[in-house]
Every structure is written in C-alpha cells, then in structure tokens.
Amino acid sequence: MNWLLVIAGAVVGAPLRYLTDRAVQARHDSTFPWGTLAVNVTGCLVLGLLTGAASAGAAGPHLQLLLGTGLCGALTTYSTFSYETLRLTEAGSGLYAAVNAAASVVAGLAAAFAGVWLAGALWA
Template sequence: MTYLWVGIGGIVGAVLRYQVTKSINRRTDSTFPWATLFINWSGSFLLGWFTRDLHRLLPQWHNVPFLVLGVGVCGAYTTFSTFSYEAVSLIRAREEMRAVAYVVLSCVGGFALSAIGLYGFPKGS
C-alpha cells in the first residue's frame, strides 16, 4: 500500500510541476529559470511544513498523508536534476553571473523556506 500512496502523490506532483512550469514560462523572461526556482522554493517550504504539521493535523492516518504529500507530491514536484542542468546551461551560454545568482538563490532560498516550513515564521520583535 505504501508504494500506491507514494505513486498517487508522485503523479500529482509531476503534473503540478508541468503545469506550474508552463504557467510561469508563459509570463517570464526565458533567459532565467524562474519556474524551477519557484518550484524548488515552494516545494522546500511545503516539505518542511508537511514534516512539521501533517502528523499533528491527521494523527489517525499515521504516515499516509506524509507518504502522499511529502514523499510523493514534493518528491515529484521539486527537481534537483533540472536545477543542475539549468545552472550548467547558463554557464555554457556564458551567463556566469546568472548561473551564480541562480545557484545562490536556489540554495539559500530553499534552505530558508524549508526552515520556515519546518519551524514556522520568525516572530517579529
């Protein structure tokens, strides 16, 4: 049953990534990989949030919501391979500064959003 839950989530995540990519690419400058950046940022936040709250919100389901949403949806939605390919493609196109910006934004933003999802938003003073 575990594989079925992960597979269902994976189908949803892959289709969602495709739709989000198409939508963002229609609206943005194609010389920077905005779609993958958004997908990986939002997926990092969601995985952190799912890790923190799904067991608390749906304890009767045990680990099924995390298998579907965390492993399946987020696993298929986010994409390290596309991120890597796009960074290398920017370098090959002699867009070194864009490549550096993309890698830094992806990594720092992904870490920050994952932490916010996992630990909550920082409290203001």
C-alpha cells in the same frame, strides 16, 4: 499500500511541476529558470510544513508518503536545476548560473524553515 500513496502523490506532483514551470516561465522574458526555482522553493515549503506537522503529531507516515515522497518528489527537481545551471554557464551567463545556485539554496532553506515555523504556529 505505501507505494500507492507515493504514486498518488506523484500523479499530482509531476503535472503540477510541468504546468507551474511553464506558467511562471511564460511570465518572464529571461533565460533565468524562474519556473524551476518556483517549484523547488514551493516543494521546500511544503516539506517544511509537513516536517513541522509530523513533529507536532499532526501528520502521520501515510501523509508523509503521499505529500513528502510522492507529491514533493515529483514536484521538485534537482536534475533540472543542475541542468539549467550548467546550461546558463555554457551559454556565458555565469552570473545567472551563480544567482540560480545561490538563490535555490538560500530560498529553499528559508522556505523549509518557514514551513517548519508555520507548522509549529499552527499545531503547537
């Protein structure tokens, strides 16, 4: 049963990642990977919300499997982030690569903490 929850979340998360990445990137005339940054930060926010909800007793293990492992596992992408950062470096855009790495870590952590805080405000 648990694996079905993970698959169901991934069935939504994978196309959502692709469509969001394409939509965000289409709005920017830049080599900076805005789409990947957007899906990764969004996934961090969702995981923060889910973690806070679970801590407050508002989300059980089934929801964690569905949304945390399935949806966010397919939505977020560390491999694409790494590849795009490497590609920027190889193309001579070292500043973009450094900004991408720093922004991904800082914004991702900020989104996760914001999600935990928001969940605490909602379910405390």
